[in-house]
Amino acid sequence: MLAATVSSGVVVLMGAVFLACAVEMVEALTIVFAVGHTRGWRSAFEGVAVALVALTALVAVFGPALIHVPLTWLRLIVGGVLLIFGMQWLRKAILRSSGLKAMHDEDAIYKETVAELENAAPATNRDRIAFVMAFKGVFLEGLEVVITVLTLGTSAHRLGLAAITAGVALVLVAIIGAIVAKQLSSVPENAMKMGVGILLVTYGTFWVGEGLKVRWPGNDTFLLAFVGIYAVVCWVLVSVIKPKSPSSPVKVDA
Amino acid sequence: MNDRPPLIVRLIKGFGMFWWDFLVGDTPELFVAALVIIGAVALLSQTWHANTVAVITLPVLAITALTVSVRRASNAAKRK
Numbered sequence: 001m002l003a004a005t006v007s008s009g010v011v012v013l014m015g016a017v018f019l020a021c022a023v024e025m026v027e028a029l030t031i032v033f034a035v036g037h038t039r040g041w042r043s044a045f046e047g048v049a050v051a052l053v054a055l056t057a058l059v060a061v062f063g064p065a066l067i068h069v070p071l072t073w074l075r076l077i078v079g080g081v082l083l084i085f086g087m088q089w090l091r092k093a094i095l096r097s098s099g100l101k102a103m104h105d106e107d108a109i110y111k112e113t114v115a116e117l118e119n120a121a122p123a124t125n126r127d128r129i130a131f132v133m134a135f136k137g138v139f140l141e142g143l144e145v146v147i148t149v150l151t152l153g154t155s156a157h158r159l160g161l162a163a164i165t166a167g168v169a170l171v172l173v174a175i176i177g178a179i180v181a182k183q184l185s186s187v188p189e190n191a192m193k194m195g196v197g198i199l200l201v202t203y204g205t206f207w208v209g210e211g212l213k214v215r216w217p218g219n220d221t222f223l224l225a226f227v228g229i230y231a232v233v234c235w236v237l238v239s240v241i242k243p244k245s246p247s248s249p250v251k252v253d254a
Numbered sequence: 255m256n257d258r259p260p261l262i263v264r265l266i267k268g269f270g271m272f273w274w275d276f277l278v279g280d281t282p283e284l285f286v287a288a289l290v291i292i293g294a295v296a297l298l299s300q301t302w303h304a305n306t307v308a309v310i311t312l313p314v315l316a317i318t319a320l321t322v323s324v325r326r327a328s329n330a331a332k333r334k
Contacts, residue, residue: 084277084288087320094324100331205313212299214308233317241328
């Protein structure tokens with residue numbers, strides 16, 4: 001029973017961190033590829049390296065600091081943040097799955113970034129534009145990963161495991177990305193986003209309850225019930241709002 | 255004369271803007287819903303000690319908030 005309780009919590013935690021990290025990495029990698037191919041790899045890699053150092057520093061500074069916050073308050077605040085963040089992800093993924101919002105198109109983003117870079121000043125040995133673009137792409141996408149790792153990791157008292165999982169996702173996506181190069185658009189990004197959204201809302205609901213002293217039946221095992229419930233809700237919502245006649249996606253704000 | 259605000263002001267403003275975009279952004283209804291959910295469950299769990307009702311209410315309110323937000327966006331998209 002204890003093993004089942006521990007493993008269900010760990011599985012959901014690792015799944016949420018891995019998927020969130022992988023999705024954000026795909027987006028960051030698209031920008032880095034565009035920068036590298038257009039302006040040269042040296043400055044692109046420098047931008048990536050500095051962004052990774054900055055993100056690691058954020059985890060190193062805020063991770064230990066968060067451990068000193070009382071667990072009840074930490075879980076309530078983190079639960080609230082994850083609930084909002086997860087619902088935002090799910091909303092977007094549901095609208096995309098139903099065809100009411102255009103899919104996130106990595107090819108289009110790649111072309112846009114390349115066009116922007118080609119119009120910029122010509123590349124030199126130390127290319128400031130390439131450095132800044134690569135840094136911004138990795139840092140901004142990585143910030144969401146850092147928040148996910150810190151909030152999930154500290155609240156579950158498993159910051160090390162969350163950080164290792166994020167690291168594994170980062171390396172895996174980087175390797176796969178390097179192999180498939182410009183075919184990142186074939187990654188089922190929306191399905192992954194839907195998965196992350198479900199896991200974030202699951203943890204958000206669970207920890208808001210824990211922070212408010214709600215006693216969940218079966219303790220951590222109830223996380224799996226939430227995953228199932230929210231997955232069914234998403235499937236129902238996609239089916240209900242899907243337009244009857246196929247048409248081109250309409251742009252939805254947000 | 256430099257009209258730019260001091261670095262510390264810009265940093266605080268940037269930090270605030272980041273969290274505003276992150277939590278509120280284009281879906282203020284979800285932010286408000288989360289506050290309502292926390293308030294309602296706090297009342298149920300801590301004031302009235304109704305644990306079973308809180309266990310049911312929390313996910314039901316989250317699902318309702320998500321449904322309302324998705325419905326609003328889908329109706330807006332279909333009107334366009």
